Amino acid sequence: RYLLIGDSVSRGYRGSLEKISGIPVDYIGTSSLILDELFLREIESFFNWGGVDMYSAIQVQIGIHGIMDIKTELNGDFYDVYRNQYKNLIEFLLEKTKRLVLASTTPVIDRYWNCSNKYLSFILRNTHPLCMEHINERMDKELSIRNNMARDIAKEYSLIFNDLYFYMRNEGKKFRHIDEIHYEKKSNVFMARKVAECFGNNKEN
Numbered sequence: 001r002y003l004l005i006g007d008s009v010s011r012g013y014r015g016s017l018e019k020i021s022g023i024p025v026d027y028i029g030t031s032s033l034i035l036d037e038l039f040l041r042e043i044e045s046f047f048n049w050g051g052v053d054m055y056s057a058i059q060v061q062i063g064i065h066g067i068m069d070i071k072t073e074l075n076g077d078f079y080d081v082y083r084n085q086y087k088n089l090i091e092f093l094l095e096k097t098k099r100l101v102l103a104s105t106t107p108v109i110d111r112y113w114n115c116s117n118k119y120l121s122f123i124l125r126n127t128h129p130l131c132m133e134h135i136n137e138r139m140d141k142e143l144s145i146r147n148n149m150a151r152d153i154a155k156e157y158s159l160i161f162n163d164l165y166f167y168m169r170n171e172g173k174k175f176r177h178i179d180e181i182h183y184e185k186k187s188n189v190f191m192a193r194k195v196a197e198c199f200g201n202n203k204e205n
Helices: 008-021 037-048 070-074 078-093 118-127 137-156 164-169 186-198
Strands: 002-006 025-029 057-061 100-103 160-162
Touching: 002 008, 008 025, 008 057, 008 186, 025 037, 037 078, 057 078, 057 186, 078 100, 078 137, 100 137, 100 186, 137 160, 160 186, 164 186
Parallel strands: 002 025, 002 057, 057 100, 100 160
Antiparallel strands: none
């Protein structure tokens, strides 16, 4: 049994991961920033009914929520606290699984098709082939910091790092965004394959 801890992007490829791996996939979705007290309480509450080693693999993909103005975050010890909380989460989850994967957060774009006519907006977002050229620079700068932090923590704990950000900027750049964060359905199979490979269970290979 697998577990995804993440945002709505993770939720999007959950079903594809089940089909590719042939294994049930549970999902913890939260809009909380990892610094929020609610975040760890949600995770702990989820595991209260379970037990140790109930999941053969867990992936964490949590970098998108709680992004503020970059100047605000650079003041004080925001990143030190963020890193420490991330490590607390990792140490908690290492007691629940033998295979823990950290995943980078996928790119965010500007809503360049935003217009008052909903039909025109629909056409624009579903026909423009170059969505990845409209990267939101402010968000991308912050995601880069958080993704690098996740990569460093994965290295520190000898964990697998699933660089979904890199994959979507390169192999996955053919997929269109349907809004600033989410992708068209075809991308879910692509990302699910990357997760299955990290879990060591891509039955398509």
